[in-house]
Amino acid sequence: MGYEILTFISVTTIGLSGILILTGLFFIKTGRRELHKKAMISASFLALLFLIFYGIKYFLYPPKPYEGPYRELYLFTLISHSVLAAVNLPLAVVTVFLGIRGRYGKHRKIAPITALVWIYVALTGWVIFFFLNLGEVG
Numbered sequence: 608m609g610y611e612i613l614t615f616i617s618v619t620t621i622g623l624s625g626i627l628i629l630t631g632l633f634f635i636k637t638g639r640r641e642l643h644k645k646a647m648i649s650a651s652f653l654a655l656l657f658l659i660f661y662g663i664k665y666f667l668y669p670p671k672p673y674e675g676p677y678r679e680l681y682l683f684t685l686i687s688h689s690v691l692a693a694v695n696l697p698l699a700v701v702t703v704f705l706g707i708r709g710r711y712g713k714h715r716k717i718a719p720i721t722a723l724v725w726i727y728v729a730l731t732g733w734v735i736f737f738f739l740n741l742g743e744v745g
């Protein structure tokens with residue numbers, strides 16, 4: 608599979624997953640539990656797709672170096688994105704598990720952290736994409 612296609616799938620799935628998290632938050636804030644559940648499970652499914660395609664890309668191609676002028680900012684974004692993406696995986700599993708099991712007390716405690724981390728990871732995924740693809744312009 609081509610590099611461009613894999614990049615396209617990665618940024619699309621991670622971006623949609625972040626948008627679905629925001630949608631799911633909106634649903635629970637407006638009291639629509641069933642829609643909240645559907646949005647969050649869809650977000651998790653897209654994140655899983657992202658992981659699979661990211662894995663394929665990582666396996667097939669060497670990472671693209673950043674050659675623009677904002678090296679420190681780029682590295683900060685990349686490192687915080689990677690660390691929090693790794694943290695997000697167990698957080699997401701526990702949050703969805705607690706939600707599905709109906710353990711809402713615990714779910715409510717951990718879920719805001721998961722949502723925040725998730726949105727940060729999705730947003731910075733896009734930022735990194737822009738760094739790498741608009742780097743020549745900056």
Ligand code: HEM
Nearest residue numbers: 635636640644647648702703706707711715718719721722
């Ligand atoms: C990525 C996964 C999820 C995230 C980030 C998430 C996020 C949240 C957040 C932030 C709240 C608290 C809202 C507030 O207090 O204002 C909440 C509540 C809730 N979530 Fe989730 N959620 C997720 C998955 C699920 C799933 C799979 C279910 C399945 C049923 C679920 C069911 C609920 C319910 C019923 C509440 C309300 C609990 C209550 O009012 O006591 N959530 N969720």
